[in-house]
Amino acid sequence: MALSFMDGNEALARGAIAAGCNFFAGYPITPATTILSNMLKMLPPRGGVCLQGEDEIASMGYCIGASMAGKKALTATSGPGISLYSEQISFAIGGEIPLVIADVQRLGPSTGSATRGADSDIQFLQWGSTGGVPVIVLAPKDALDCYLLARHAFNYAEEFRCPVFIASNKEIGMTKESFDLESVTLPAVVERKAFSGVNYLPFAAEPDAAPPFLPIGGNTLVRQTSSTHGPDGYITNDPEVIAGSQERLRRKILDHVERITLYEEDIKPGSDTLIISYGVTVRAVADAVEILTEAGRPVSSLTLKSLWPVPEALLLEKAADFRRVVVVEMNLGQYVHEIRRVLGGGRVEFFGQMNGVLITPTQIMEVLCNA
Amino acid sequence: MHSYLNTSRPPVYCPGCTHESITAGLDRAMGSLNLPADKTVMVTDIGCSGLFDTFFNVHALHGLHGRALTYATGLKLADPSLNVIVTMGDGGLGIGGAHVLAACRRNLDLTLIILNNFNFGMTGGQCSVTTPADAVAGSEFLNQAEIPVDICGIAESAGATYVARCSGLDTNLHEIVAAGINHKGFAVIETLGMCTGRYTKKNRLSPSVLQQMVEDLPPKSGLVARNQRPEYGERYRELCLQNCRYPEPVTVGHQVDFPDYHRQEIAILGSAGMRIVTAGELVCHAGLAAGMNVSMKNDYNITVLRGQSVSEIQISPRKIGYAGSTAPTVVLALSDEGVQQRKKLFATLSPGTFVLKDKSVNIPPCTAEVYEVDFKEWKIAKPDWALAALCFLATKEQAINWEMLDIALKAQFQGKIYLSALGIADKIRCAMATL
Ligand code: SF4
Numbered sequence: 001m002a003l004s005f006m007d008g009n010e011a012l013a014r015g016a017i018a019a020g021c022n023f024f025a026g027y028p029i030t031p032a033t034t035i036l037s038n039m040l041k042m043l044p045p046r047g048g049v050c051l052q053g054e055d056e057i058a059s060m061g062y063c064i065g066a067s068m069a070g071k072k073a074l075t076a077t078s079g080p081g082i083s084l085y086s087e088q089i090s091f092a093i094g095g096e097i098p099l100v101i102a103d104v105q106r107l108g109p110s111t112g113s114a115t116r117g118a119d120s121d122i123q124f125l126q127w128g129s130t131g132g133v134p135v136i137v138l139a140p141k142d143a144l145d146c147y148l149l150a151r152h153a154f155n156y157a158e159e160f161r162c163p164v165f166i167a168s169n170k171e172i173g174m175t176k177e178s179f180d181l182e183s184v185t186l187p188a189v190v191e192r193k194a195f196s197g198v199n200y201l202p203f204a205a206e207p208d209a210a211p212p213f214l215p216i217g218g219n220t221l222v223r224q225t226s227s228t229h230g231p232d233g234y235i236t237n238d239p240e241v242i243a244g245s246q247e248r249l250r251r252k253i254l255d256h257v258e259r260i261t262l263y264e265e266d267i268k269p270g271s272d273t274l275i276i277s278y279g280v281t282v283r284a285v286a287d288a289v290e291i292l293t294e295a296g297r298p299v300s301s302l303t304l305k306s307l308w309p310v311p312e313a314l315l316l317e318k319a320a321d322f323r324r325v326v327v328v329e330m331n332l333g334q335y336v337h338e339i340r341r342v343l344g345g346g347r348v349e350f351f352g353q354m355n356g357v358l359i360t361p362t363q364i365m366e367v368l369c370n371a
Numbered sequence: 372m373h374s375y376l377n378t379s380r381p382p383v384y385c386p387g388c389t390h391e392s393i394t395a396g397l398d399r400a401m402g403s404l405n406l407p408a409d410k411t412v413m414v415t416d417i418g419c420s421g422l423f424d425t426f427f428n429v430h431a432l433h434g435l436h437g438r439a440l441t442y443a444t445g446l447k448l449a450d451p452s453l454n455v456i457v458t459m460g461d462g463g464l465g466i467g468g469a470h471v472l473a474a475c476r477r478n479l480d481l482t483l484i485i486l487n488n489f490n491f492g493m494t495g496g497q498c499s500v501t502t503p504a505d506a507v508a509g510s511e512f513l514n515q516a517e518i519p520v521d522i523c524g525i526a527e528s529a530g531a532t533y534v535a536r537c538s539g540l541d542t543n544l545h546e547i548v549a550a551g552i553n554h555k556g557f558a559v560i561e562t563l564g565m566c567t568g569r570y571t572k573k574n575r576l577s578p579s580v581l582q583q584m585v586e587d588l589p590p591k592s593g594l595v596a597r598n599q600r601p602e603y604g605e606r607y608r609e610l611c612l613q614n615c616r617y618p619e620p621v622t623v624g625h626q627v628d629f630p631d632y633h634r635q636e637i638a639i640l641g642s643a644g645m646r647i648v649t650a651g652e653l654v655c656h657a658g659l660a661a662g663m664n665v666s667m668k669n670d671y672n673i674t675v676l677r678g679q680s681v682s683e684i685q686i687s688p689r690k691i692g693y694a695g696s697t698a699p700t701v702v703l704a705l706s707d708e709g710v711q712q713r714k715k716l717f718a719t720l721s722p723g724t725f726v727l728k729d730k731s732v733n734i735p736p737c738t739a740e741v742y743e744v745d746f747k748e749w750k751i752a753k754p755d756w757a758l759a760a761l762c763f764l765a766t767k768e769q770a771i772n773w774e775m776l777d778i779a780l781k782a783q784f785q786g787k788i789y790l791s792a793l794g795i796a797d798k799i800r801c802a803m804a805t806l
């Protein structure tokens with residue numbers, strides 16, 4: 001068995017290509033730049049297009065245009081770039097434009113620390129757009145996950161016709177590691193559902209689903225607009241039509257949370273504590289849990305790979321039997337708010353850190369032992 | 372002649388608005404070229420010119436303010452068979468200036484029609500980047516302190532291959548627009564027009580004044596001879612054909628048996644320019660060759676050839692979880708900056724830790740076994756210290772051995788670089804023999 005050796009950014013790029021990505025546009029930013037440089041090497045030989053935009057806003061615009069022509073588009077940036085993407089993200093949400101956005105997070109706020117990791121943007125990714133519409137955010141824990149979640153991200157983007165974020169982190173994107181690429185089980189590639197009837201209305205859809213797609217440039221004329229629109233893609237002021245499409249944008253995601261819920265669990269018999277984490281922190285949690293369990297103090301863990309939409313049913317089910325729930329994240333408390341909202345605040349404890357360094361297994365053990 | 376106008380959605384401009392005549396001119400231009408509707412897309416910006424897509428029966432994409440050219444670029448590169456026509460006001464021109472410049476430099480086959488009416492019509496007549504300083508606009512006195520841009524001049528100097536300016540009421544408008552659409556490359560057409568809803572209420576403007584303005588400005592009548600060059604999409608695809616080797620992922624198989632290998636954590640503490648990351652990769656490769664799992668976490672500043680460079684490597688027979696440093700088994704102290712970055716680490720080192728330091732490097736007190744070498748004395752250049760330190764480790768069989776390192780060197784280096792690495796290896800072996 002030969003192991004692959006690459007960082008999370010390369011794994012994400014390779015995972016995207018394996019998922020059918022054929023268009024990329026991005027702007028250099030540490031620690032996401034190597035996704036752009038990898039795509040520049042990988043897409044042209046595969047007949048794809050890879051561009052370096054004049055800025056982040058342009059990069060997103062290129063992806064939106066390409067996606068509307070039927071391409072599977074990826075872009076990659078870090079927190080400051082997500083800020084610039086914001087209004088284009090809103091467009092992709094409202095216009096139901098499939099896109100995958102990799103956010104290789106770094107320590108914020110603002111330009112923050114270019115070469116220091118943090119899970120800075122966990123709430124921002126969901127709420128950094130206008131309109132308050134649900135988005136999908138996946139969180140890898142290592143390079144192999146970057147590869148795997150790129151597949152899921154493209155599949156969700158195509159099925160739900162929405163932007164899907166991969167919330168990576170400098171500590172994953174720029175950490176090189178070995179893994180067995182052959183060991184991973186990938187879901188089949190999902191393609192955008194094409195419209196097949198007559199009289200195409202670009203935004204006519206079932207109340208809980210994305211509309212079928214036709215590309216700009218095909219035989220049937222297609223309209224896309226960033227303005228509030230009816231099923232025909234023309235601007236509308238009709239309150240009923242507006243309410244219907246707003247409701248559908250929510251339902252097409254929220255009615256399918258179960259299918260968007262990706263997680264791992266390690267439930268230990270006899271444990272009374274469940275530790276919930278995501279991203280790179282999961283790895284320190286796993287080490288801490290193993291050491292404690294070997295020492296006769298079993299602790300259970302739940303790893304969230306899907307952060308948004310919040311997997312509420314999963315949280316309720318998995319946390320049901322635990323006296324104590326500990327949330328650990330590489331920030332000063334972002335996702336813990338969701339977990340407290342779902343589980344109630346009483347038994348949920350939090351540990352986080354925002355200083356540019358990884359949370360260590362020792363710190364986690366201290367938190368777990370300080371009952 | 373075929374008309375593309377959407378009869379069920381007639382234009383809704385203020386009476387006398389020049390946009391009306393530009394709509395008609397564009398329709399006529401498209402008709403004269405007999406553009407297939409299903410291979411034509413109208414990409415519109417924000418403001419009154421952003422309504423254009425609704426008046427035509429072609430594909431349409433209406434997006435954010437100033438960003439129309441970005442969608443147009445994505446569409447055209449994704450589907451080179453499309454005719455892409457972009458409409459934008461002087462507002463979009465200002466807010467999306469970077470995209471206009473980029474499009475001029477790139478020369479992708481798009482047609483940009485700028486509907487310049489000297490103000491923001493839709494939002495109340497505020498001044499824009501083209502409002503004359505002596506105009507009365509909706510932003511109080513602000514336009515009096517600025518000068519308007521000549522977008523055609525800017526487009527030319529930014530590399531646009533077709534630049535034309537005319538009054539939006541010009542009877543030849545359709546011909547100018549048709550020539551722009553027909554041009555293979557980026558075409559910029561600036562039309563000067565009247566915003567009767569706002570601008571002309573306070574400023575004297577008439578068809579003849581517009582015509583005079585066009586005549587007073589430097590003439591721009593189409594092809595820019597000095598900028599002629601291949602269209603971007605064609606050039607892009609041509610260059611892609613020359614870069615057609617897909618980079619396969621690096622995989623390393625188990626080639627060396629290292630019985631009873633214990634988990635190793637190696638910290639290489641150096642500075643930028645000392646090839647610390649390359650050394651880290653070599654150690655990882657060596658570990659992989661022994662059938663181990665590896666991880667490498669690097670720490671450096673945003674400065675390129677200055678500052679610390681630290682690489683932390685783990686080599687383990689088991690899957691690696693936490694990738695940070697916990698208890699290093701090997702520390703290579705190669706620069707003061709690198710040591711400073713991890714100064715707290717030294718107090719935690721156990722007596723079993725193998726520390727190698729260059730004579731010039733100061734390290735905090737520690738209980739580990741410290742080997743001091745003088746790379747300078749051994750005639751090893753600073754950028755090779757990290758590699759030399761690995762050779763030292765291999766000779767001592769600490770974390771790696773020579774068989775492992777040699778596989779890594781062969782895989783990472785070729786030709787002359789490999790030979791020079793072997794040269795360093797020989798120097799270290801000789802020097803160590805005399806220790
Ligand atoms: S506000 Fe000005 S630009 Fe807009 S439709 Fe009226 S006249 Fe035309």
